[in-house]
Amino acid sequence: MDLEAPPPTWTADRFGPFVTEDATEFKVATGAYHRADVFQAELKKIFYSTWIYLGHESEIAAPGDYKATWIGQQSVILVRDADGVARAFLNICRHRGAGLCREEQGNTKLFVCPYHGWSYGLDGRLAAIVDRSRFPDDFPTEEKGLIPVARVESYGGLIFGSLNAAVESLDSYLGEAKPHIDLWLGRCAGGRYRVAAPHRYAYRANWKLQAENVYDGYHAHFVHRSAYNTFQKFDNAFTGRQYTAIRSIGQTRGFPKGHGVLQAGSPLENKFVSAEIRQQYRDELERLNGKARTDEILENRHMLIFPSVVIMDNNIRVIQPRAVNHTEVYSYPMIIEGAHDDINSSRLHDVQTRVGPAGIIGVDDLEVFHGAQTAMSGPGVESITLSRGLHLEEQTPSGERIGAFTDETPQRAFWRRWQADMGGAQS
Template sequence: MSHDIEQSLSAGESGPQRTRRILDFMGETLERGEVPIEILNDEDIYQRELTEIFGQTWVYVGHESEVPEPGDYRQRTIGEDPFVFVRDEHGTIRVLFNSCRHRGANICRAEKGNTTHFRCPYHGWTYQNTGDLVGVPQKGAGFDHLNAEEHGLREAPHVDTYNGLVFACTAPEAPSLEDYLGGATWYLDMYFDLIDMEVIGDPQRWVVDADWKTPTENFYGDNYHVPMGHKSAIDVGIGSETATGEEESKLYGIADCDGHAFSIYQIESEKPMFWGHPERVVETFNHDALDDDQYEVARKSGVTLGTIFPNLSFIFLGGRDDPNKDPVGTFCLRQWQPRGPSEMEAWNWILAPKYAPDEYKERVYEVGMSTFSAAGNFEADDIGIWDGIDEAAGSVFAEQTEATTLFTMGRGENTAATVDDDWAGPGTAYANGGVTDENQLDFYRKWHETMTTEGAK
């Protein structure tokens, strides 16, 4: 047992001291591809995440298609903080803090709706959907000197949209969203410029007994777990139609992409893949929106998954819920909402091409719900595993032994992952992405950097 650990167990530490010790230890272990497991279930680490990660980075809040009309709103969270994602009466998208300026009560109780005003249920203070304070009961009697202009709803100081994806940053100062996304924009353009997409239905939500980092790391590119973790779904033929077959294929792991990561399954075939969309839907795409390199990657794409740091993941694939039915292009956005050091809330949006036939959109929704949802085949596989990681991470024995998890596949003394120097997009492309931990290690490097750097990230 190290001297630091022995000292902490015998004499005790304050929260900040313990957090610093863990982060310093992680700074050492990252160099050899190891991550302290206790960061996945630690209250002090979690509280620091809320301030240094969710309080300082650009966080996804929703898709523009969820609030298409003036007055449309949805309740959302950034970290654990409550916000209202709203399109105001002028058409501007805002992210309003869901807290009355009078006593702090929530001014919005409904999950979604359309309104011109929000009225606090406590004392009746009323705000326009712009956030402006426009009504105070007994103002003339008790608040005759109240300056309404100074008491509008607080809102996220930075809100921006990239290809329909709306992000907010609550830090006073922040880089532009495009600068924050960095090289990831090349890949996001490949999906959202090529295809006009819209959210189908409401996001499904469910609670998982696991830390938010566990699925985030998984969606950075843990392709290694698929044959074992999802064997049951694959065996009965409800896996991805566009990740199987006799065609020559290659799985790329895209790391070193400004803290974000992607896994892209490329299939060499005369037939365009486009994530399993049929020709009649592909005809609705914006084929001139991409450069030649992006278009070629999209044309060959069978499966794509990835994550925008900190907690927005996605998976695009040709999925099916019945081996006897044709696959459809299934697009899911996932967000891993922190709810404590050992609990998260998973949010899942299903998207479909906006100009596809309605019956096709219905099939996309059906397949998405049966595969990647609370009751989906793939989801059940993962959830049944993740809670055990959480249990081990919070154990006394893990702290006593300085337990770490391994991210050494395809690196170090092991056979190195092959880098494709001809890859056209940003980042480092590992051509055998199924047997490397570079993507997942990238997440923890970004996490550690963000946790140990002051100010907006």
């Protein structure tokens, strides 16, 4: 393909060769990370066609609670209506196109346009036009409600929206990822999650570099060596885990829908919660779930729901593409209602100090993304390779693939789905 002169218009078949795979190698063309026309196609074929995470139920707990968020480059309002139904609308007045909502969150009875005062109910219906008399008698006011996000569905408190009315059900979309979400929900020990305010960070590179990174068990010892060496010097209080260059336990999973999971084979723990409190929490989990399932619930697990939301042990990360080379990430610490204060404080501070905006670990990943974007945007490099474990991974009858902790199994699942969405019919 011609790297220096990207075609001005997108066609479905042009994206076929971006991902190529045979028995010896799995390759992704670098244009997938830096070409502006690819980014525009991603918005249309992925972000505006499939399910995108909008928020957690606890962010809009009461009627009138709203949150401004994004589907691709479209500003969206997620709101709890008077009947308790979660709804989502495009953030635009039907009159002259003004943005309705300029706050990131709040509570309201009506959305009132700042331009000419048209107002909308929480169900999206046009409530009032200022000085209605100057509009024709049969002006179609009933058609001038807020434009709904075509589909809004939720699973386990996670609310997703899609601009595509014909998208498959969320339940079907989540598919094989659901048992892993259920395990994550099990950490609440019968209670519920409540989101804390997000940690927000940004980087100057493509959104997929963060997506590929969240379930990458191969990079940690190298990129994050400075952090791990430091943890060891401080009695390993921060993660309670010995680090080796290549972790020999744990697994990776890639699903046909494009989702993927990294499982460490042991819990992520620290020494900031006393043994007694930790045991109380574990006892309660065992009472509810039995020992074997409790071990599964507490296993350190990172999961990406294609394309852009990540569920980690203590947080939900939302990857927000702003441009082909500009990405924002919101990381919401998840507080467990009813859990001991020390457990919740530890969960929050773990994600904050480790992978927050000034994270001892996370910021080093961003530096790698910057370097990757630099080189991949230039001529002369056709592709990168995601082949680790390609010949060794196990495939189940459902199409799920299971690799070692350090294999690139979930990344390949992501890219297979990406190619299917970008190139036409899904395989």
